[in-house]
Amino acid sequence: MKTNDRSTWLDLTAARYLEAMERGDFAAMEAIWQLASQDAELETILHEVHAGLLEEQSHETLATTTAALTAAVEAHLPSAEIVRPSGEAVTVADVANELFRHTPDRLPADAHVLNEKLRTARELLPADLGLSKLVEWAEAKFGPAPADYWKVFRQAAVKLELRRSSEIEYHLAARPAPKREDKP
Amino acid sequence: MHSALDDINVLRRLLAHAHGVLSKCLSGHPYTLRCDLAQEALQESSLRALQKRDGFQQSSGNVAPWLHGIMNNVLFEKVRVLKALAKQEPESSAAWERLARDLSVAETDRLIDRDAVSHYLGALSEEHRQLLQLRYCDGLSHREIAARLSITEINARVRLSRALNAARILAGVCPGEGQP
Numbered sequence: 202m203k204t205n206d207r208s209t210w211l212d213l214t215a216a217r218y219l220e221a222m223e224r225g226d227f228a229a230m231e232a233i234w235q236l237a238s239q240d241a242e243l244e245t246i247l248h249e250v251h252a253g254l255l256e257e258q259s260h261e262t263l264a265t266t267t268a269a270l271t272a273a274v275e276a277h278l279p280s281a282e283i284v285r286p287s288g289e290a291v292t293v294a295d296v297a298n299e300l301f302r303h304t305p306d307r308l309p310a311d312a313h314v315l316n317e318k319l320r321t322a323r324e325l326l327p328a329d330l331g332l333s334k335l336v337e338w339a340e341a342k343f344g345p346a347p348a349d350y351w352k353v354f355r356q357a358a359v360k361l362e363l364r365r366s367s368e369i370e371y372h373l374a375a376r377p378a379p380k381r382e383d384k385p
Numbered sequence: 386m387h388s389a390l391d392d393i394n395v396l397r398r399l400l401a402h403a404h405g406v407l408s409k410c411l412s413g414h415p416y417t418l419r420c421d422l423a424q425e426a427l428q429e430s431s432l433r434a435l436q437k438r439d440g441f442q443q444s445s446g447n448v449a450p451w452l453h454g455i456m457n458n459v460l461f462e463k464v465r466v467l468k469a470l471a472k473q474e475p476e477s478s479a480a481w482e483r484l485a486r487d488l489s490v491a492e493t494d495r496l497i498d499r500d501a502v503s504h505y506l507g508a509l510s511e512e513h514r515q516l517l518q519l520r521y522c523d524g525l526s527h528r529e530i531a532a533r534l535s536i537t538e539i540n541a542r543v544r545l546s547r548a549l550n551a552a553r554i555l556a557g558v559c560p561g562e563g564q565p
Contacts, residue, residue, distance in 0.1 A: 209488045212520070213481060215542060216549035225410045225468075227461035231454055238450035246542070247453070251401040253543035258408045262416055 215246050222254075291361045293322040293343075299357045312350035319343060326358055389448045390431050398449070399456050400427050406457075410464045422463055430456040480556040484549065487556070488521055505552040513548035520545055 214233060221229035237244040274281050280302075297319035304313075327338045335358070336351045389395050403423035411419055433455050434441075441451055487505075506514050519525045519533060531541040 209485060209521075212545060213485050213488070213549060216546040216553065217481060219543065219546040220550045220553075222406055222409045225464060227457055227464075230406075231457050234450050234454045234457060237453070238447055241447065244447065244450050248398050248401070249539045249542045250546065251398065251405040253537075253539035254405040254408060255401050256537060256540055257543065258404065 211243060211246055214243060215250055218247055219250055219254075222250075289365075290325045291358065291365055293319050293324045293326065293339075295361055296326065296354060296358045297322065299361060300353060303357075305353045308350060308353070309347050312347050315343065315346045315350065326362070330355060330358055330362065389452065390434060395449055395452065396427065396431075399430060399452060400424075402453055402456050403427060403460060406460045407464070410460075411467060414467065426456060426459045426463055429459045433459065480553050484553050484556040505555050508555050509548065509551055512544070513551045516541075516545050516548040517552060 214236070218230060218233045221227075221233065233243075233247070237247055297316050300316050301320060308316075322343065324342065327335065329335070332352065332355050335355050336348075339351060339354070340346070400423055403426045404419070407419040407422055407426075411422070430452065434452055437455070441448065484505075506517060509517065515534075516530065519530045525533065527541045527545070528538050530545070531538040534541065536544070
């Protein structure tokens with residue numbers, strides 16, 4: 202058998218095995234395991250199929266559990282904030298939504314109107330979050346707003362940026378550390 | 386035999402086997418039940434392997450596939466208790482053989498492969514078509530396919546297997562072939 206034919210045969214046998222699993226055809230699975238008893242490469246591939254299914258299963262379970270929990274929190278705890286861990290950059294909409302959930306006192310009515318508009322703005326925040334630069338950038342993009350609004354907007358933006366940075370640091374710290382070599 | 390059953394990697398693989406089969410055959414049952422059944426199947430397989438150890442001959446091959454054969458039987462019994470299994474139609478081996486022939490031609494002679502393989506590629510979903518093209522037209526390994534699609538290597542293996550199954554069904558319904 203040529204190398205190409207051999208790899209095609211292995212691919213097809215793995216596909217037959219997966220199909221047998223999906224049909225619940227235990228006789229076909231048994232026959233393939235008998236082939237694997239004489240073929241170490243095929244055996245490895247069958248283990249890969251199991252591992253691949255397990256990986257899919259764990260993703261599905263995680264997604265189902267997350268969706269159920271999120272739906273329950275949204276339905277029964279409307280004032281709760283669902284923090285979704287992500288390494289994605291903070292957008293204007295993220296900040297406006299944060300202000301919507303935690304609205305400061307004494308904001309003028311036109312600030313509320315602008316904030317509502319910004320809840321759909323997908324623009325990323327500028328790198329410089331200094332107040333004057335931020336106001337200049339934001340008013341050029343979204344129009345004027347009361348100075349008090351931009352102050353609280355900046356505070357919320359800094360809070361979200363800090364949260365995002367700490368998440369990234371946490372994930373970096375959570376990586377498995379390389380094993381130290383034994384000292385003599 | 387004893388050393389195989391003491392090997393944590395062998396046991397993990399047997400457990401993965403049980404989870405894989407149960408997730409497919411008992412997909413409508415709760416996840417926790419499937420986990421319990423997988424653990425039970427592992428214990429039962431180990432017990433049966435010890436009982437049948439005299440029947441295993443080293444010359445007949447590696448011990449791990451033999452253990453997976455036992456696991457297969459244990460799972461069959463467990464699934465049969467929980468779910469009435471329909472009588473299985475024999476495998477459509479003609480379709481598999483035709484697909485093997487066409488794919489082998491595709492690799493060895495790229496001038497001939499167009500007509501044989503374009504039949505499958507044209508009728509497959511976008512995802513399946515892309516996988517078969519990467520593997521059999523571009524000649525990529527599973528690792529390279531995984532890197533290209535930003536997925537794991539084992540996931541690439543499973544997805545390619547599904548794409549081949551879809552192509553096998555098309556091979557079976559091709560005019561002039563007996564299997565549906």
